[in-house]
Amino acid sequence: MVLNPVISKLAGKLVVLASASPRRQEILSNAGLRFELVPSWFKETLDKGLFKAPHEYAVETAKQKALEVARRMPFKHLKTPDIVIGADTIVTVDGMILEKPVDKQDAYRMLSSLSGKEHSVFTGVAIILCHEKENDEVDYQLVHFYEETKVKFADLSEDMLWEYINSGEPMDKAGGYGIQALGGMLVEYVHGDFLNVVGFPLNHFCKQLDMIYNRLELESGSVHNNGTHLILTQPSPNLPALSKHSSSSGPRPKSPSASQTNGTQSSPSDSPIHKVKRKDTESEVGESSWTLVNSLSKHTDDAETELRDSENTKLPPTTSRGHMIGHNLTEPEDSGPKKEELQRIIELMDGFKASKALFTASEMCVFDLLQSQPGLDAAQVAQEIKASEKGTECLLEACVSLGLLKSKERKYQRPVYKNTDLAKRFLRSDAPFSLHGYIQHCNNTVWPLFSHLESAVREGSNQHEKAFGKKSKDVFQDTFYNSQEIKLRFMNAMHSIAKVTGKAIATAFDLSRFKTACDLGGCTGAMAYEFTKAHPGLSVTVFDLPAVVEMSEHFHPLHTDNRVSFVAGDFFKDELPKADLYILARILHDWPDEKVHILLNKIADASTPGCGILLSEIFLDEDRRGPSRGLLQALSMSVGKQRGATEYSLLLESHGFITAQDVQC
Numbered sequence: 001m002v003l004n005p006v007i008s009k010l011a012g013k014l015v016v017l018a019s020a021s022p023r024r025q026e027i028l029s030n031a032g033l034r035f036e037l038v039p040s041w042f043k044e045t046l047d048k049g050l051f052k053a054p055h056e057y058a059v060e061t062a063k064q065k066a067l068e069v070a071r072r073m074p075f076k077h078l079k080t081p082d083i084v085i086g087a088d089t090i091v092t093v094d095g096m097i098l099e100k101p102v103d104k105q106d107a108y109r110m111l112s113s114l115s116g117k118e119h120s121v122f123t124g125v126a127i128i129l130c131h132e133k134e135n136d137e138v139d140y141q142l143v144h145f146y147e148e149t150k151v152k153f154a155d156l157s158e159d160m161l162w163e164y165i166n167s168g169e170p171m172d173k174a175g176g177y178g179i180q181a182l183g184g185m186l187v188e189y190v191h192g193d194f195l196n197v198v199g200f201p202l203n204h205f206c207k208q209l210d211m212i213y214n215r216l217e218l219e220s221g222s223v224h225n226n227g228t229h230l231i232l233t234q235p236s237p238n239l240p241a242l243s244k245h246s247s248s249s250g251p252r253p254k255s256p257s258a259s260q261t262n263g264t265q266s267s268p269s270d271s272p273i274h275k276v277k278r279k280d281t282e283s284e285v286g287e288s289s290w291t292l293v294n295s296l297s298k299h300t301d302d303a304e305t306e307l308r309d310s311e312n313t314k315l316p317p318t319t320s321r322g323h324m325i326g327h328n329l330t331e332p333e334d335s336g337p338k339k340e341e342l343q344r345i346i347e348l349m350d351g352f353k354a355s356k357a358l359f360t361a362s363e364m365c366v367f368d369l370l371q372s373q374p375g376l377d378a379a380q381v382a383q384e385i386k387a388s389e390k391g392t393e394c395l396l397e398a399c400v401s402l403g404l405l406k407s408k409e410r411k412y413q414r415p416v417y418k419n420t421d422l423a424k425r426f427l428r429s430d431a432p433f434s435l436h437g438y439i440q441h442c443n444n445t446v447w448p449l450f451s452h453l454e455s456a457v458r459e460g461s462n463q464h465e466k467a468f469g470k471k472s473k474d475v476f477q478d479t480f481y482n483s484q485e486i487k488l489r490f491m492n493a494m495h496s497i498a499k500v501t502g503k504a505i506a507t508a509f510d511l512s513r514f515k516t517a518c519d520l521g522g523c524t525g526a527m528a529y530e531f532t533k534a535h536p537g538l539s540v541t542v543f544d545l546p547a548v549v550e551m552s553e554h555f556h557p558l559h560t561d562n563r564v565s566f567v568a569g570d571f572f573k574d575e576l577p578k579a580d581l582y583i584l585a586r587i588l589h590d591w592p593d594e595k596v597h598i599l600l601n602k603i604a605d606a607s608t609p610g611c612g613i614l615l616s617e618i619f620l621d622e623d624r625r626g627p628s629r630g631l632l633q634a635l636s637m638s639v640g641k642q643r644g645a646t647e648y649s650l651l652l653e654s655h656g657f658i659t660a661q662d663v664q665c
């Protein structure tokens, strides 16, 4: 029996703790985790000046410790672990990073700098999930996070300091003290996770395991954390007769009681669903980010977020590990371009080439072909897709470098190609989680719009006319979408996204009290089917434009479920079907505030107390500096608007809905 069910998810897996720290070993084994100990050989010598914030340094060191072990084990231990855990603890005070003291004098300098002051303890943690491939290569999926705890020291007399140093305790401990032993006597208070100070943030670790094993699993696989949030809201019980309000398009008067009822939100500890948490209060659990690393390349799509997050806590660079020399508060001299900086810029410059290679391979049905005929060489593929041999070879090689295809070298023969697991799961057109439709939309609609980005920025308007020769005001109703082919393509895109994300959205909240739902703009019904699959007592009405409903039949002939029905109408003009729960998945960002008010007004009119709205969108950070995915999408949006959680909550509140729960999935 283990107390935490997520720990039990690791039973039967080869879990490796890449740490020599006896405290980390003790914390994890006390929690019931069974692991093998392989201390990391990584030397903690990263240049602190490269990091904008101390936690970035701790996280990077943790990553390097874990990666070193993950890479070494298959060769030196002749086995590949399933999971490798690395950690690094540092102390920060007065703009300095303190690690383990190198000698007594160093310990004295550290401890006297902590005397009478509050300082921060950061532990960066890296969890590496290793996936062995058929060709003996290993793919590494990297999850990393950090935790911050504030600790205040009492004023320390010289006698106390030296007595403590002479005890020998400080020497192998970050900041020169061990809070769990004699060092505890020096401490006035601790704000945050105590075990984080000792060397391992167990609670945050379990939450991450939960994310990995319970929350992000999509049937047989997992999805990348992409910054999509959901809000579940319900009308404030203190607003009487919601449905009796006039249906004017303006906001309803805000109820002063609406925000008070927020106090009843469930807490992260008693529910898997996190309560609404603003960025400025998030430090209790720190930040987490996900990076996918394969054996050849590193996709750092969250690097930008990390750099942004760090800007609030700039540290001057220290010159050596944990030493207090070099209180340099001025900018360091520019020593020329750093490898990491250049790499980031090059990744950005090349990003469009990677996208276009993926789109082209997908359009030319390369992934479908290699699914039905794995092991073709470039000439055979070229013949099948009716393309030049030279061009095909380049495309196949590019796809290999992007982790979409695998190639096998053969003696005196040309290499042969087959799909990677990623391509099998997401890129072939008949895969259950196929993104083929969405990729086609990106290639044929989004790409042309982005090629006119400069005009869009200059003119502040959408570039449909330049890109497609047709003006577009209302993308869903105007001439551009009147073509059957384009409409079908758009529906295909929405269908594939709904299938990939639907289960996570449908299961993010406890919806057991809702019996009927209405998926507004529910398109092909893919999302509705995920809801009925996940909730046996729920019936869902898909409400969408007549032309969409008519064509939706193409998408669900095999999945007929009598709990999913379709109603045709315009949600801005027509009466909405009655339901206990209204689903708004990827809808509101398409519209300006005036239109959103019209729609929310109509939902409020159709609602009775106890009804809810489930909102799924990419939420911008409160400072609107991320996530990039949302901000980049905004560049090609015509009339819509990307918003943050607070902005959405205020819009909902102005129509009498309180934000009950917010969850990221």
Ligand SMILES: O=c1[nH]cc([C@@H]2O[C@H](COP(=O)(O)OP(=O)(O)OP(=O)(O)O)[C@@H](O)[C@H]2O)c(=O)[nH]1
Residues within 6 Å of the ligand: 018, 019, 020, 021, 022, 023, 024, 039, 040, 044, 065, 087, 088, 089, 090, 100, 172, 173, 174, 177, 178, 179, 180, 183, 197, 198, 199
């Ligand atoms: O109050 C306490 N604060 C810190 C510690 C221990 O300090 C070290 C921090 O060092 P690091 O993160 O570099 O880890 P290492 O010991 O070198 O082990 P690795 O092999 O994992 O690099 C850590 O051991 C904390 O437990 C403490 O005990 N009390």
